[in-house]
């Protein structure tokens with residue numbers, strides 16, 4: 191062990207979940223990340239994933255749903271074919287095992303943070319999870335990795351978990367699973383209107399005991415580094431610091447990258463590094479832990495570079511080292527993203543949105559003077 195701050199969990203078996211040719215959520219996403227991590231291998235410690243048990247899955251998903259997915263994978267195996275669950279989401283012969291390995295990897299991450307061997311962990315898995323509901327797969331997602339990790343973290347004694355979902359799509363599954371739960375705060379920045387339809391609106395504040403513990407920031411298409419960082423600095427950060435979580439989980443999707451074809455946001459790789467720096471700052475201010483679980487990100491170069499940016503920033507030991515990490519992301523030969531800049535196409539819309547959200551969330555977080 192190198193005794194890095196950040197533990198990394200990666201495994202080539204996350205490529206065993208197959209999707210149709212030309213499907214954006216491809217096994218190549220994992221190989222691109224693994225290839226780049228190999229170049230920086232000596233910087234981090236590594237942990238081995240394990241398969242989650244069915245009992246662990248059942249902390250979040252209905253037993254009938256788990257059984258249905260299992261059966262579907264058996265059919266895929268016996269017929270050596272891909273079975274469509276919906277137009278976007280498929281089961282391949284090894285999908286069930288791979289999805290259980292993805293959840294188990296997330297739980298290994300929870301364990302290492304509980305044991306305090308590391309204060310941060312990045313888990314580079316697929317299939318992704320944040321759209322999966324208790325009893326329904328959707329949007330490339332089978333099991334909700336983040337939600338199961340949060341539930342298992344609670345079972346291990348963590349009291350308050352703050353989930354930051356910066357994937358370009360709204361994390362509807364995660365939101366639904368904790369909508370009435372004040373012990374899990376869900377905050378999402380996403381392009382809006384976009385997919386999935388019908389969720390991710392500003393006025394989804396949570397329900398019953400969970401009212402005031404859900405924050406949606408529906409961003410206009412074309413939002414870039416400055417807009418995203420402004421949202422973190424003016425809304426998400428103050429709320430997170432006030433909530434004082436003992437674990438921050440990042441639903442780390444990279445499909446808001448300007449080079450990603452699936453959406454229309456303008457984040458650069460440096461922008462992702464700077465967002466990761468905000469998370470590292472909250473971690474250090476609160477003396478808390480950070481678990482990052484991979485969600486989307488479909489331009490494999492932009493994905494791998496941005497994942498590496500997050501890993502290196504979370505692993506940096508102080509401002510000086512962080513400065514060096516950022517400088518390294520300015521080198522175009524190794525990194526596809528440009529410098530963070532005013533690349534927002536609609537800065538006024540974003541500023542107006544931030545003011546509205548401050549007003550609305552002020553109902554619950556008035557003491558923050560958002």
Ligand SMILES: [Zn+2]
Nearest residue numbers: 357358359486
């Ligand atoms: Zn996404």
